Amino acid sequence: MPKVKGYTSYRGRGPLWKLVVTVLLLAxxxxxxxxxxxQRSMVVEDDGTxxxxxxxxxxxDPGAENPDVLPVDAEPLPDETEPEPSVTPxxxxxxxEQTAEVPEPEPPxxxxxxxxxxxxxxxxxVSTYEEISWLLRRNSQYNAVSVRLKDAEGWVYFDSPNxxxxxxxxxxxxxxxxxxxxxxxxxxxxxxxIASLACFRDWRASNGNVRARLRNLSGRIFQDGNEDFWxxxxxxxxxxxxxxLARDAAELGFDEILLTxxxxxxxxxxxxxxxxxxxxxxxxxxxxxEVRKTLEPYHVALSVEVPKEILLNRDTPHSSGLSIxxxxxxVDRVYAKVEPSEVQGCTDALAGVLMFVxxxxxxxxxxPARYVYR
Numbered sequence: 001m002p003k004v005k006g007y008t009s010y011r012g013r014g015p016l017w018k019l020v021v022t023v024l025l026l027a028x029x030x031x032x033x034x035x036x037x038x039q040r041s042m043v044v045e046d047d048g049t050x051x052x053x054x055x056x057x058x059x060x061d062p063g064a065e066n067p068d069v070l071p072v073d074a075e076p077l078p079d080e081t082e083p084e085p086s087v088t089p090x091x092x093x094x095x096x097e098q099t100a101e102v103p104e105p106e107p108p109x110x111x112x113x114x115x116x117x118x119x120x121x122x123x124x125x126v127s128t129y130e131e132i133s134w135l136l137r138r139n140s141q142y143n144a145v146s147v148r149l150k151d152a153e154g155w156v157y158f159d160s161p162n163x164x165x166x167x168x169x170x171x172x173x174x175x176x177x178x179x180x181x182x183x184x185x186x187x188x189x190x191x192x193x194i195a196s197l198a199c200f201r202d203w204r205a206s207n208g209n210v211r212a213r214l215r216n217l218s219g220r221i222f223q224d225g226n227e228d229f230w231x232x233x234x235x236x237x238x239x240x241x242x243x244x245l246a247r248d249a250a251e252l253g254f255d256e257i258l259l260t261x262x263x264x265x266x267x268x269x270x271x272x273x274x275x276x277x278x279x280x281x282x283x284x285x286x287x288x289x290e291v292r293k294t295l296e297p298y299h300v301a302l303s304v305e306v307p308k309e310i311l312l313n314r315d316t317p318h319s320s321g322l323s324i325x326x327x328x329x330x331v332d333r334v335y336a337k338v339e340p341s342e343v344q345g346c347t348d349a350l351a352g353v354l355m356f357v358x359x360x361x362x363x364x365x366x367x368p369a370r371y372v373y374r
Contacts, residue, residue: 115141116194116357116372121148123157123176129185136191144192146372147183149249152228152261154204158183158252162244164237166208187253194256194303195249199242199287200231201261212238214265216272225268233264233283234276242287243294250298257295258335260305262287263320270319280321288330303333303357311336311346311356328353335359335372343368 117139119132124147136142150156155174156163163172176182187193206213206221206229214230216222223229231238246257264273264280276283288304295302304327310318311334317323327334333355338346343358347368350356359372 116144116146117142118146118196118372119148121151121155121157123174123179124182124186125176126178126182126185129182132186133189142191144194145186146194146196146258147186147254148196148198150197150245152198152201152203154202154206156245158248160245160248162241162248164205164209164212164241166205167210169204169208172204183252187255192256193254194258195246195252195254196258196260197242197245197249198260199262200233200238200264201228202231203229205241206231209237211235212241215274216269217274219274222265222273223268224265228265230265232276233280233287234278239287239290243290246291247294247298250295250300254300256301256303256333257291258303258305259291259331262304263306263322266307266318266320281323281326284321285326285330288327292330301332302330303335304331305335305337305359308336308338308342308346311349312342314349324350324353333357 117132117136119128122128132145136145147157149158154172156172157174157179159173159175159180166172200214212231212235214222214232221229231241233239242259246259249257263284264270264275278286292302306322306327307318307320309316310320310322310324314324324334331354334350335357336346337359340360340362343360346358347356357372358368
């Protein structure tokens with residue numbers, strides 16, 4: 001019988017080694033995802049021990065049956081009488097009563113419009129600064145630069161002496177060897193410079209400093225629906241930390257301080273948050289007033305980034321605790337990530353109150369007078 005071509009080597013299955021390699025690759029991929037998940041869910045408890053806590057575990061926390069009281073065996077909250085870092089005033093900028101007649105320097109002129117180029121959250125180096133300078137010279141549309149000096153992971157991208165002490169997590173400072181020099185070059189140029197500081201959403205500081213972390217009703221660290229950890233706005237140690245960073249940024253020569261995540265969590269089991277004696281609005285108002293007072297000697301603008309819903313739905317309370325009424329007495333400008341079609345609505349919401357700066361991924365036609373690319 002003649003042989004049929006093309007079927008002489010077919011045995012009904014592939015080589016065994018291919019199956020083994022495939023299984024090993026799948027195991028490596030699954031293990032990598034597992035490591036990432038465990039790293040994000042690792043929590044440092046008050047006694048220094050490490051535990052893995054997932055967001056859905058909030059539902060089974062002790063005290064869930066009676067959320068109005070702490071369980072008997074819960075860890076007590078840190079003593080408010082513990083020594084906490086204080087905002088160190090710059091004595092050189094505080095006018096003495098005997099020299100009060102000496103006029104204070106005029107605050108620097110602020111531009112009427114912003115075409116802002118945002119720098120990503122990485123340590124700024126001299127080489128990066130030179131690239132930014134080249135880009136600004138080639139693109140006349142930009143007249144401002146925004147630099148992220150602290151992100152929501154808790155990394156601080158400049159050499160501040162006031163980074164909050166963490167008892168277990170390693171130091172949060174992340175700088176290059178020439179970061180300080182690069183920042184001086186940037187703030188010494190003619191371009192309007194903005195220092196962007198993430199506030200209460202902070203994985204490293206909340207995990208490493210038990211006196212500053214936001215807690216749930218059972219006294220444990222709170223984790224929101226995005227698996228993020230937060231600092232507690234009602235705690236003096238938290239507000240002092242952020243005020244110190246804002247002051248340090250102003251001393252670097254920045255023209256504007258932009259606060260992001262300056263609010264409470266807005267996703268997850270918000271009913272489980274231990275808010276303290278004051279309301280969210282009162283706690284946030286105290287924070288903004290303290291930042292404003294800290295920055296007074298430096299004549300810098302203070303801005304805040306808010307969820308766009310606060311502007312587009314002004315009459316509806318937002319779960320973050322923020323509102324126009326809270327921020328209006330203390331800030332100069334409001335930023336929000338919006339679509340081009342939403343720019344006018346947000347501008348109208350702040351008309352006669354504050355300047356609005358939209359953060360856009362695409363420009364409408366015509367382009368607004370003030371915007372940030374994101």
